[in-house]
Amino acid sequence: MAWHKPNGLTQAMQSLRLTSAISNSSINASRPTFNALRTRTYATETEAVSIPAAAAPEIDFVSFSQKPARIIPASRAYFSGSPRFIDALLELEALQARHAGLPTVAPAEAPRMAWFKLPQFRDFVGEPVPNKKYKSLVKILQQLNRIQPEFLPADVRDTLNKFLRPGNPYSKEIVPRTVDESGLARGKAKRKESHAVVQLVEGEGEVLVNGKNIVNVFSRLHDRESALWALQATQRLDKYNVWIKVKGGGVTGQAEAITLAVGRALLMHEPGLKPVLRKAGVITVDPRRVERKKPGHVKARKMPTWVKR
Amino acid sequence: MAPGERRALKKRIVLSNPNALEIEGMVDLSAETMVDSRLRGTVLGLPMPMIDQLRAVEAFKPKQGWSIFRRPGTVLRRDTIEMGRLVEQISGEGDKPQKGKVAKKIINGMKGSGKSVHLLQAMAMAFLKKWVVITVPDARELVCANTAYTAVEGTKPLQYIQPNAVSALLKRTVEANRELLAELKVSQNHPSLPMLQPGSTLEELAKLGFADPAISWAVFQAFWAELTASAPAAGLEKGFVPRPPMLVTVDGLAHWMTESEYRDADYNKIHAHDLYFVKHFLSLLKEGDSLKNGGLLLYATSLSNNPNPLALSIALDRLTAHQAGISASSPEYPNPAAYSGADERVLELLKPAEKAISPVELQTLEGITRDEARGFYEYFALSGLLRDSITDQWVGQRWSLSGGGIIGELEKLGRRFRAASA
Amino acid sequence: MESTSPSGTCSRQASPQCAAIGLSAPNGSTNTHVQQKSLQSFFGIGDFTSSRIMARFNIHPTCRVGELANKQVLDLTAMLSEMKIENDLRREVLNNIKRLKETGTYRGRRHALGLPVNGQRTRTQVSITLPYAILLRRIAPA
Numbered sequence: 001m002a003w004h005k006p007n008g009l010t011q012a013m014q015s016l017r018l019t020s021a022i023s024n025s026s027i028n029a030s031r032p033t034f035n036a037l038r039t040r041t042y043a044t045e046t047e048a049v050s051i052p053a054a055a056a057p058e059i060d061f062v063s064f065s066q067k068p069a070r071i072i073p074a075s076r077a078y079f080s081g082s083p084r085f086i087d088a089l090l091e092l093e094a095l096q097a098r099h100a101g102l103p104t105v106a107p108a109e110a111p112r113m114a115w116f117k118l119p120q121f122r123d124f125v126g127e128p129v130p131n132k133k134y135k136s137l138v139k140i141l142q143q144l145n146r147i148q149p150e151f152l153p154a155d156v157r158d159t160l161n162k163f164l165r166p167g168n169p170y171s172k173e174i175v176p177r178t179v180d181e182s183g184l185a186r187g188k189a190k191r192k193e194s195h196a197v198v199q200l201v202e203g204e205g206e207v208l209v210n211g212k213n214i215v216n217v218f219s220r221l222h223d224r225e226s227a228l229w230a231l232q233a234t235q236r237l238d239k240y241n242v243w244i245k246v247k248g249g250g251v252t253g254q255a256e257a258i259t260l261a262v263g264r265a266l267l268m269h270e271p272g273l274k275p276v277l278r279k280a281g282v283i284t285v286d287p288r289r290v291e292r293k294k295p296g297h298v299k300a301r302k303m304p305t306w307v308k309r
Numbered sequence: 310m311a312p313g314e315r316r317a318l319k320k321r322i323v324l325s326n327p328n329a330l331e332i333e334g335m336v337d338l339s340a341e342t343m344v345d346s347r348l349r350g351t352v353l354g355l356p357m358p359m360i361d362q363l364r365a366v367e368a369f370k371p372k373q374g375w376s377i378f379r380r381p382g383t384v385l386r387r388d389t390i391e392m393g394r395l396v397e398q399i400s401g402e403g404d405k406p407q408k409g410k411v412a413k414k415i416i417n418g419m420k421g422s423g424k425s426v427h428l429l430q431a432m433a434m435a436f437l438k439k440w441v442v443i444t445v446p447d448a449r450e451l452v453c454a455n456t457a458y459t460a461v462e463g464t465k466p467l468q469y470i471q472p473n474a475v476s477a478l479l480k481r482t483v484e485a486n487r488e489l490l491a492e493l494k495v496s497q498n499h500p501s502l503p504m505l506q507p508g509s510t511l512e513e514l515a516k517l518g519f520a521d522p523a524i525s526w527a528v529f530q531a532f533w534a535e536l537t538a539s540a541p542a543a544g545l546e547k548g549f550v551p552r553p554p555m556l557v558t559v560d561g562l563a564h565w566m567t568e569s570e571y572r573d574a575d576y577n578k579i580h581a582h583d584l585y586f587v588k589h590f591l592s593l594l595k596e597g598d599s600l601k602n603g604g605l606l607l608y609a610t611s612l613s614n615n616p617n618p619l620a621l622s623i624a625l626d627r628l629t630a631h632q633a634g635i636s637a638s639s640p641e642y643p644n645p646a647a648y649s650g651a652d653e654r655v656l657e658l659l660k661p662a663e664k665a666i667s668p669v670e671l672q673t674l675e676g677i678t679r680d681e682a683r684g685f686y687e688y689f690a691l692s693g694l695l696r697d698s699i700t701d702q703w704v705g706q707r708w709s710l711s712g713g714g715i716i717g718e719l720e721k722l723g724r725r726f727r728a729a730s731a
Numbered sequence: 732m733e734s735t736s737p738s739g740t741c742s743r744q745a746s747p748q749c750a751a752i753g754l755s756a757p758n759g760s761t762n763t764h765v766q767q768k769s770l771q772s773f774f775g776i777g778d779f780t781s782s783r784i785m786a787r788f789n790i791h792p793t794c795r796v797g798e799l800a801n802k803q804v805l806d807l808t809a810m811l812s813e814m815k816i817e818n819d820l821r822r823e824v825l826n827n828i829k830r831l832k833e834t835g836t837y838r839g840r841r842h843a844l845g846l847p848v849n850g851q852r853t854r855t856q857v858s859i860t861l862p863y864a865i866l867l868r869r870i871a872p873a
Contacts, residue, residue, distance in 0.1 A: 215711065215718055238701075
């Protein structure tokens with residue numbers, strides 16, 4: 001846009017004048033006025049004898065085709081700061097508007113698509129797109145993705161494919177872990193600072209924690225109950241033997257790590273129990289950890305008491 | 310609060326809950342029922358006349374949960390029936406009578422596994438069979454430096470007598486075995502007790518001891534000599550009755566396997582084995598027929614307030630290894646680590662004998678079986694403490710939660726669900 | 732040596748009779764702990780010394796005065812009469828202080844001023860010097 005200056009209009013007129021003159025000279029190369037024009041003097045006195053100049057032909061604006069006055073950007077969003085993103089958005093919105101009438105499926109039934117993650121998308125467009133805006137784009141992608149696959153237009157499919165992460169992560173089918181040949185299911189879980197590994201075999205309800213009786217490890221009944229809650233809630237306590245290794249953390253953390261690990265191991269034996277276990281709250285991971293202490297704070301967030309002086 | 314009231318409240322033993330239902334047709338512990346394997350898993354009531362005797366020997370402990378039922382009763386579990394058979398054997402009855410046999414057992418097991426109640430059951434059986442019952446209800450009381458002690462001159466290392474503790478023991482024993490001791494006459498010569506009237510009963514002999522603690526040790530020695538006498542001394546044959554078998558129980562053995570809180574004149578700690586009282590009871594574990602007329606020695610460990618001496622745990626491991634057939638020269642045989650400082654006296658005392666007539670056995674109490682647990686909970690239900698319907702699954706859940714039928718935990722669970730359903 | 736005591740009163744002196752009185756102190760009850768109340772009521776006997784005295788005569792730590800045998804009482808009184816306690820000890824301590832003052836040592840001067848003697852800080856934490864006055868009052872002969 002270096003040409004785009006305040007005196008652009010004068011310049012444009014100048015260039016217009018020049019080009020028209022050139023084209024005229026190419027047509028009438030032998031015109032006598034040519035030399036007269038070129039040898040124009042700059043004397044202040046008016047020439048007494050002047051040959052009347054031939055009038056320039058009229059400009060035909062209809063067939064006026066030449067270099068524009070300035071370079072026009074390809075994208076209308078050129079001046080917005082993130083044109084490629086907005087173009088993508090507009091394209092998707094246009095697609096959405098064009099195919100609004102197509103039948104859709106429920107969100108759960110739509111094919112799983114691995115859209116770009118935000119950093120990947122930023123690399124893709126080469127612009128610093130904010131998270132919120134990218135979310136709105138993904139929302140449109142999801143809506144387009146809900147069009148019934150048999151009615152999905154080719155242009156929509158191509159456009160959607162542009163936004164997929166390289167290497168489809170959903171192509172691999174997750175194989176659920178199963179009980180091994182000796183009938184042993186192994187579940188691992190963490191909670192707080194504790195880490196539990198549980199080995200579950202069919203048996204008659206014996207429990208060993210770190211090689212010790214559960215009563216010695218969890219003297220509080222509540223901890224014992226919560227550790228074995230997966231089995232108790234499904235009334236399987238007398239159907240399995242449990243062998244547990246647990247380390248780290250405190251009593252509650254250990255007990256609840258065992259809860260989750262037992263729940264996972266039990267799912268290997270009986271996958272049909274999943275709804276029950278979900279309802280019992282034993283396969284829901286509790287990802288909370290202790291928040292770190294920060295400098296300048298008394299604890300993670302507590303500030304020292306404010307003193308006036 | 311008056312002096313001593315708080316302590317009394319802490320030690321108070323309540324054996325009955327008038328709000329609990331009385332159970333129709335509850336079977337009492339008797340000479341027949343205690344060996345009846347058909348009754349396994351049922352709760353047998355302790356005979357009411359015996360309660361005072363059991364109280365006298367301090368068989369009940371404050372936190373054992375007797376107070377939640379109408380009347381005290383205990384589960385007839387496998388170990389109980391086995392012990393009943395043993396008692397029958399020693400009494401010279403049953404299938405294989407072995408009159409005069411001495412069985413020595415150290416009872417071990419997890420907290421709440423019923424060690425103290427096992428001792429109580431033994432006492433109840435002994436009372437039924439008219440044995441002499443001598444108990445040390447809390448071994449700690451002998452070593453925690455709460456009773457008087459005096460040195461015995463001329464012993465090396467210096468030994469000590471605890472006169473008040475001995476007289477308390479005599480008092481307990483007389484109170485619990487009064488009828489029996491009143492029938493037994495003195496049959497030996499006791500030159501150390503000139504005040505003893507000829508022809509007096511053992512009850513009168515023991516009473517000398519608790520009238521004057523200063524001579525209580527001499528009295529106890531005489532008393533013991535009388536109880537273990539197999540034949541009368543010359544000139545005292547008149548009215549000699551054969552002595553009955555004896556039951557000796559000690560609860561909290563670990564306290565006797567380390568140094569006591571007593572101090573000698575140079576302010577060094579006195580080893581528990583240097584106390585005559587302790588030494589006497591520990592010497593019964595040694596090789597040979599320590600009880601001449603047969604009987605049962607039951608020494609239980611306790612996990613409450615446990616000093617946990619290293620030597621005892623090694624000694625118990627050795628007994629376990631010995632019972633499993635591991636020889637002392639084998640590398641698997643438990644040995645104290647170098648520089649661990651394990652007490653040699655303890656290791657020596659409890660060393661498994663290679664060929665013993667009556668070896669010390671280690672009996673480990675495990676949890677009760679599911680069937681026994683079911684019987685236990687049915688008793689809860691009959692007493693009106695549980696309102697749930699008791700199914701196998703219900704019992705199985707509690708069995709697992711209680712760490713495999715640890716009876717103390719089962720009882721806590723029973724109490725807890727009572728509160729929940731009420 | 733107590734019989735020649737210049738103070739003349741023998742309420743808390745270590746003569747055998749008075750020690751026997753001390754053993755039933757402070758209120759004459761026989762239910763008093765020998766170690767905690769009776770022995771430690773003497774100036775110069777604290778936890779360390781009393782527990783050793785008790786061990787020496789085979790008296791268990793929770794023993795009450797009423798439970799003592801006659802022989803033990805005699806032993807205790809004999810022992811106490813040989814020990815430097817009560818006024819003798821007070822006099823010795825005061826003499827030591829007097830000697831320090833008279834020889835004009837720094838410590839003596841500090842004693843005279845009632846300030847810390849052993850080089851403690853006096854710039855701050857002055858209240859620590861307060862027990863010194865209490866000590867002086869305690870060791871003044873009764």
